[in-house]
Amino acid sequence: MKKIIVLICLTFIYNGLFAQNGSREKIKALKIAYITEKLDLSSKEAQKFWPVYNDYKETIENLKKEERKLMKVLNEVNDNSTDITNKRSEDFINEYLKIEEEKSKTRKKLILDLKNVIPNKKILQLIKAEGDFHKRMLDKIKGHRKRH
Structure with a gap:
């Protein structure tokens, strides 16, 4: 259930992310949701x-x-x-x-x-998640720029 809620939030945030000139708050919210999902924190x-x-x-x-x-x-x-x-x-x-x-x-x-x-394994997951998130955002920005 937790993952479904996170995915729904991700979808809404991701879709609106570039509609408002890449709002920092939306990017922060997206990052929080992404990290929460990837680390699966209790x-x-x-x-x-x-x-x-x-x-x-x-x-x-x-x-x-x-x-x-x-x-x-x-x-x-x-x-x-x-x-x-x-x-x-x-x-x-x-x-x-x-x-x-x-x-x-x-x-x-x-x-x-x-x-x-948190356990060391989750620290490593955080390091990877931050890198993956950054890469996804750059890819999204590149894709957005190509369309305009």
């Missing part, structure tokens, strides 16, 4: 899993925002000047590496935290 596991996973996603989103800000500044510098100083280049690289390191630490923390919440 209600007890879900109660512990989602707070840990949501904290991880929030931290990653904040790091991605920092990265986008850095890229915006870098693009402005490149657009306005072909001559960026070596010191400024080094600063950008160091900031970029710092963000990448934080993303890596955050991912590692997620996996270690989840070891106390």
Whole structure:
């Protein structure tokens, strides 16, 4: 029964996903439904899993925002000047590496935290499900663009 409900939700979300310019909220809901289905979490596991996973996603989103800000500044510098100083280049690289390191630490923390919440097998299923979801979304976007 749980799988039927998830599949119905997936269908409605998936069909409306691109009707509203790829709304982030719909994509998030689709991802939640997809992960829930793939991990087949018990209600007890879900109660512990989602707070840990949501904290991880929030931290990653904040790091991605920092990265986008850095890229915006870098693009402005490149657009306005072909001559960026070596010191400024080094600063950008160091900031970029710092963000990448934080993303890596955050991912590692997620996996270690989840070891106390769900079985290792489900952690591996999560890793695969996230990759599969990302690939499906990219394929859907590519298909959508070809039609327009």
